[in-house]
Amino acid sequence: MLNLVQNENMKLYLRIRTWIMVGLLVLIQIIFAFFLENTVFSWLAFADVSSYLTSIIAIYAIVTASSIVASEFSSGTIKMLLIRPVSRTKILMSKYISVLLYISFLLILNLLTSFIIGFIFFGSASASNDITLGTVLQNYGFTSIELLMTATFAFMISSLFRSSVLSIILSFIIHFFSSTVVLVLSQFNYTYGKFFLYSNTDLRQYFYGNQTNFEGMTLTFSIFILIVYFVLFHFVSLYAFKKRDVVV
Amino acid sequence: MTQSSVLEVKNVTKKINNKTIIDQISFSVNRGEIYGFLGPNGAGKTTTIRMIVGLMSLGEGDIIINGTSISKNFEKAMHSVGAIVENPEMYKFLSGYQNLVHYARMIPGISKARILEVTKLIGLEDRIHDKVKRYSLGMRQRLGIAQALLHKPSLLILDEPTNGLDPAGIRELRDYLRQLANEGISTLVSSHLLSEMELMCDRVAIIKEGKIIDVKSLKDSSEHRELQNKVIFEVNQPKKGFDIIKEKFEYKEMKLLENGFVLLLKREEIPKVNQSLVKEEILIYSINSTSKSLEDQFLELTN
Numbered sequence: 001m002l003n004l005v006q007n008e009n010m011k012l013y014l015r016i017r018t019w020i021m022v023g024l025l026v027l028i029q030i031i032f033a034f035f036l037e038n039t040v041f042s043w044l045a046f047a048d049v050s051s052y053l054t055s056i057i058a059i060y061a062i063v064t065a066s067s068i069v070a071s072e073f074s075s076g077t078i079k080m081l082l083i084r085p086v087s088r089t090k091i092l093m094s095k096y097i098s099v100l101l102y103i104s105f106l107l108i109l110n111l112l113t114s115f116i117i118g119f120i121f122f123g124s125a126s127a128s129n130d131i132t133l134g135t136v137l138q139n140y141g142f143t144s145i146e147l148l149m150t151a152t153f154a155f156m157i158s159s160l161f162r163s164s165v166l167s168i169i170l171s172f173i174i175h176f177f178s179s180t181v182v183l184v185l186s187q188f189n190y191t192y193g194k195f196f197l198y199s200n201t202d203l204r205q206y207f208y209g210n211q212t213n214f215e216g217m218t219l220t221f222s223i224f225i226l227i228v229y230f231v232l233f234h235f236v237s238l239y240a241f242k243k244r245d246v247v248v
Numbered sequence: 249m250t251q252s253s254v255l256e257v258k259n260v261t262k263k264i265n266n267k268t269i270i271d272q273i274s275f276s277v278n279r280g281e282i283y284g285f286l287g288p289n290g291a292g293k294t295t296t297i298r299m300i301v302g303l304m305s306l307g308e309g310d311i312i313i314n315g316t317s318i319s320k321n322f323e324k325a326m327h328s329v330g331a332i333v334e335n336p337e338m339y340k341f342l343s344g345y346q347n348l349v350h351y352a353r354m355i356p357g358i359s360k361a362r363i364l365e366v367t368k369l370i371g372l373e374d375r376i377h378d379k380v381k382r383y384s385l386g387m388r389q390r391l392g393i394a395q396a397l398l399h400k401p402s403l404l405i406l407d408e409p410t411n412g413l414d415p416a417g418i419r420e421l422r423d424y425l426r427q428l429a430n431e432g433i434s435t436l437v438s439s440h441l442l443s444e445m446e447l448m449c450d451r452v453a454i455i456k457e458g459k460i461i462d463v464k465s466l467k468d469s470s471e472h473r474e475l476q477n478k479v480i481f482e483v484n485q486p487k488k489g490f491d492i493i494k495e496k497f498e499y500k501e502m503k504l505l506e507n508g509f510v511l512l513l514k515r516e517e518i519p520k521v522n523q524s525l526v527k528e529e530i531l532i533y534s535i536n537s538t539s540k541s542l543e544d545q546f547l548e549l550t551n
Contacts, residue, residue: 004354010342075337076334079303080336083326084326086354087323245304246303247298
């Protein structure tokens with residue numbers, strides 16, 4: 001299994017695309033820092049602002065997760081992969097793990113570079129406002145849950161389709177319309193809206209005195225819904241991947 | 249099953265959308281045998297191969313590799329199989345070496361030395377660290393063979409392996425498969441190149457519309473002797489020779505040519521005809537026997 005993950009990592013990190021994404025992430029932070037240079041800003045405040053760049057990481061997560069299976073079909077290499085003495089379940093799981101590792105890598109990279117760039121541009125002075133290291137890390141924690149669900153969903157789409165382009169586009173459309181759907185559903189206070197995945201992905205709604213998306217939602221409820229979706233996505237992708245006749 | 253068969257396909261049927269693609273196919277490949285799978289495009293060669301290597305599910309029947317059923321223990325069965333299905337699709341953004349490392353990691357016990365050994369075997373040492381996208385089709389094909397051989401399989405499955413190889417490459421492949429066969433490794437090879445199969449295989453199964461319609465042994469010389477070959481005699485007096493032979497042997501299928509004549513003969517009859525001509529003092533410049541090729545037989549069977 002470790003070998004398989006190693007393989008997936010090799011295929012991921014030897015692609016130029018992967019490093020362009022990493023480079024862009026750092027570049028955006030530097031541009032941010034230039035714009036904010038003359039304001040009164042602390043390095044922690046910068047790290048806090050940078051934590052919202054995780055929406056870019058979400059895009060990378062979608063691109064990577066939704067192409068990691070489908071691209072093997074697009075390129076025909078899936079044939080070479082599945083004729084080994086390794087079960088399809090293991091192959092699929094190794095791909096999923098390598099997606100999660102990549103997302104973790106991006107999150108940690110984003111956090112560390114925001115510290116470094118923050119120090120360089122704004123110095124080590126502590127700010128007067130109430131941003132602490134804890135709030136920054138909390139932000140990352142909440143985002144990780146969103147990213148996990150987004151990636152798992154995109155990964156399922158990836159296992160369902162043979163074209164990586166179609167898979168990426170579909171995942172994107174669903175991802176970007178999901179927040180609008182949540183908004184519309186909550187405007188009309190549609191009762192079943194609380195069972196919608198994207199009503200539950202942002203657990204921040206239960207903290208900092210925020211309002212929940214729908215009435216009657218609790219933290220336990222959301223965690224339960226997230227687990228159900230998580231298991232469902234994995235079940236669907238595994239079923240589709242194991243059942244499929246490979247005809248590419 | 250007998251101890252000597254490495255691959256046994258038993259009554260395999262495959263239906264896709266209620267259409268029968270493969271219909272009750274059964275055959276077996278012996279140890280050290282090169283078994284050919286011959287048929288026109290769309291006959292079901294690739295579908296059968298896909299089922300053997302687990303890319304497609306079996307509709308009915310079973311496939312047994314080295315005594316292990318692929319439907320019961322796929323992973324164990326695949327330990328003895330190396331394969332190329334259609335084109336050898338490699339990761340183009342990786343080097344040839346990285347591709348081999350990738351596949352080596354999927355099977356325990358393949359050393360770095362083995363990867364280098366296989367690289368040397370296919371003669372790609374100089375280019376192995378280049379990216380695959382810079383390889384020619386022939387080089388990719390050879391890399392495909394390398395990945396199939398990495399774990400020393402006892403059954404090699406090659407789908408259209410001569411695609412993209414130049415004549416020298418084809419010859420090399422043929423010699424190499426023969427060498428592997430001598431070491432006890434069996435090969436199942438599919439092709440629509442009939443002349444290639446004739447030179448490469450010990451036995452050939454002819455497949456048409458999802459059924460095996462004939463299995464021919466190409467090694468069995470007795471069968472060869474039975475066959476009538478087209479024999480062309482080039483002589484100084486075509487008409488005289490033609491009449492003599494026609495009268496003496498009463499051959500029906502005989503044709504007069506400008507510089508000789510042609511007739512259908514069994515191998516052992518050729519000297520007799522030759523003797524009769526010599527006796528009548530007809531000068532013979534050449535005797536050409538063209539064996540009825542697999543191609544002729546194949547076209548006869550499939551059309």
